[in-house]
Amino acid sequence: MINNSHYKRQLPFVILVVLLLVIFLLDRSVQYGLFLDGLIYASIARNMAEGMGSFWVPYYAGPDMFFSHPPLMFGLQAVFFKIFGSFYGTEKIYNFVIWLITVFLIRGCWRTIDVSDRFKATWWVPLLFWGFMPSVLWAYPNNILDSTMAMFDLAAIVVLLKGKQNNGLLHVVIAALLLFCASFTKGLSGLFPLIVPAVYSIVYNDGKLARAIFNSLLMAGIVAAIYLVLWQFPQPQHYLNIYYHWQIVGSLRGMSDNTASEFGRFDIVLMILTEVAIMVGVCVLVYVLSRLLKTGKALLTDRKKHVLFFLLIGLSASLPLMVSYKVRSFYLVPALPYFAIAGGVLMYPFLIQPTERYTLGTRYMKGLNVLFGVAGIVALALMYGKAGTIGRDHEIIEDVNTISQHVPATESVIAAPGIDKNYEFMAYMQRHKKIDLYYPLELNSAQYIIADGQNRSNCYLWRADLNGYRQMPTNTKRFVVYKK
Template identity: 30%
Template sequence: MKKVLKKKYLLYSLPFLFLFAVVFPKLLGHGMFIDGVLYATIARNLSQNIGTFWEPYFTKTIFPSFSEHPPLGLYIQSILFSIFGDSRWVEKGYTLALAILQLLLISRIWKNISNKKDLSWAPAFIFVITPIVFWAMANNILENILIVFLMIGTLFIIRGCRAQKNYEAIFYGFISAIFLLLGFLSKGVFALYLLVFPFFCFYFLDKANKSKAIICQISLLFSTIILSLPFIFYTKSFAFFKLYFENQVYKGLVGDREISDPHFEILRALLEQIVLPVSLCLIIVLFIRNLKLFNFNRTTILYLLMALSSSLPLVISSKNHAAYLMISLPFYALLIASLFLNYLSRFHDWCVQTKYGAFLLYSLVISMSFVIIILSTRNYNRVLKNAEYHNDFTMQGKMPLENKLISFCPKWMRGKGATKMMASNLARDYKISLSLNPNHQFRIFLLNDPEACSIPKGCTLFFPKNPKEFAIYDCQEISSIDSINGENEVLMDSALFWYDGSKQQQE
């Protein structure tokens, strides 16, 4: 019996071993998706009282008042900066902790709904091996905190729909509304799909109390409205969300923001993401060699409706980033695990009860442990992303320059993603703001490129000593303005700066 229990624990460990094999080594090196660096910069600024909750601050010239996304997720991260200080390990540890929470919550949802509780490792494993998922887990994007809030809200909805007392259904509906609102305050309208979950549970949740499901649905709707009222009547939050809906939501719907692909492109992206987990399940089907019908029951339909309700609304927007699918992928993972339930159950029993299964299981655990050790050792302190920045500004020591406005020439930045990369990392490490004003004392140049702006005479190399692609020059002799004073600085066109319609921005 002890050996059987030990094997079960090894199965439960597989999703977390994969997480640490694929995500953890990436966090030990230098480089992160630019949006993740941007969010970490704003969170660090908030922790140092630079900017406020309703007016988050990025740089003097780009998003001095950031309204692209609601600020709660950034504020939560800022608390960690307040506790642990200004270190890149803060955002890396934060995104890893959220990844672990996601796996635990997916397993918990499975245990609350499915009769096969021993298979709680399966949906978590299917989720974490989805490419966009382990990419997101390593890159500090806001979908990570949103998923945590919405899965907790889902757990309370399940409890509310199975409640025995009216007050319990009302209470659980209210608590789920709180987490819906927390999700909305972290990532905006993506959180709203949670509103329809009690309706699905009314029809398809096993052991649901139908009358209590109705009460839970009403409680969720009214609680969400009531909890939202303070943000409507508070002047600062109303002004923030007015800008958010105008610049982010409306422009995204009409195709004025970011990528303007066909609306149904997101469905193709979804199919691409689930190919790997579905293929793995099909391999298990072939291995079992005892073909049965797929497990398409009420629970499977429930997961299907949850998944569709969180992904199909994306079709109406022209912003078709695969990362937006993150909010639906926990439910697609549950759906796939439920569809292949019979085969996964047989595979689970084979691993636990046979010596060959035990050999495979121990081999997987040992090999993944070695992969974790090898990749972590290999990647530590290496440049893994944004090499143009880190080779010059991280691997060559700390630059003796901070909280300055520095000039840059947009001629070589546009269309290459270099502006966003440079602006984010310089702001993150040195609180430096890139300026279109060409006359600041310190100026950044792209080297060895025929399209680059030439370095004026009178400028001397400031940092680094051995530049590879970028360098900052001290142009004090020909400078006409103080690079600390930014009161009269012209703001960059943020929409043009960040969202130029180039697919290249989807790193």
């Protein structure tokens, strides 16, 4: 239990940081619009909840099933669609829950570092660094797989660190189950915590390296055993076989999307530097000020190993991504809590004295709570005004809403040449209107055709006209609907 005096001194900072982060997250979550991948994942989860496709045969749209990622997140999110229905905020509620769990896990991880109540009370420092990292601000409102995987990985590491207190195998087994869940969310990249026991033993020089290696091998064996059991059943075997050849082998061979810049595989290093730039800047500034004031140096000396340990975990979660040319900044989300915790440990010695210098009395605490409460209510009112408004892809979303007034839900629609590469439009049609756009389909195979007014095939539409399709007066901005 945290000492009450330390808790009181740090409580205003805890409330302020949590309030700010919740406001920033919700502000990006209440509006209509998602990143393409998030739209696809939400559509799959919604379809699964409504009986279209299944856990082992996920269905997105058109004639094909979806085997590009393991199905765990789709199954978890499908539960939310069962509860909340298909409205645009269901996937955002899911991700807010994942975000909240991650916040508590960061707190739990911070509390394993140092037994002192004084240290435990300052968990808001790594939370502040993590919450304002660019990819964290962006990923959680956009329904990305990496957020769920990060939660399982962080939970596994918290369990392992807590297990250091009693050296029991139960913690290792639980961590292995959590690592399976991480890998069953987004693949092999979720298994980086396997090296945590060895890294811990080396950094802290605890003389138990052999035991640490055994624990890592045990976790790997448990994860492998679970996959081996799944392989004995036809549906999981079919899923995993397609996923392995399409996603893992394809990614290693460069067959999947190549998102690298002129820096190639070293893009990931630049992305890491971008994520931690603000945190590093703050740490440098506070360090310079502390040197001028001659505070904090002794406390930092005692905690250098903590900084190194979490820094190495963050690098183990991020640098292996260099094996693939398909790397995006949000792939770093599972690594960011550890960089933030390392930064928090660096900052702790220089923040603890100024933040504990004064203890607010009961009267001032009540006034501060009222102030925070009013600020929270005002922020919620402003977000309520933004709820349901369009936050991105304005032209596409407005046309999707207009088209859905003329084309019935669940209708199969021909996607004319030129629209087949507009994946965002097709994803919004599926996620929010349950309208499938098929390409290519022979004319007369569906009652409707949708064409891109900015990239239409006149020859194809001339043939459609000969086959009895006529343009509908939809008043759309870009996309054009033809009906037979």
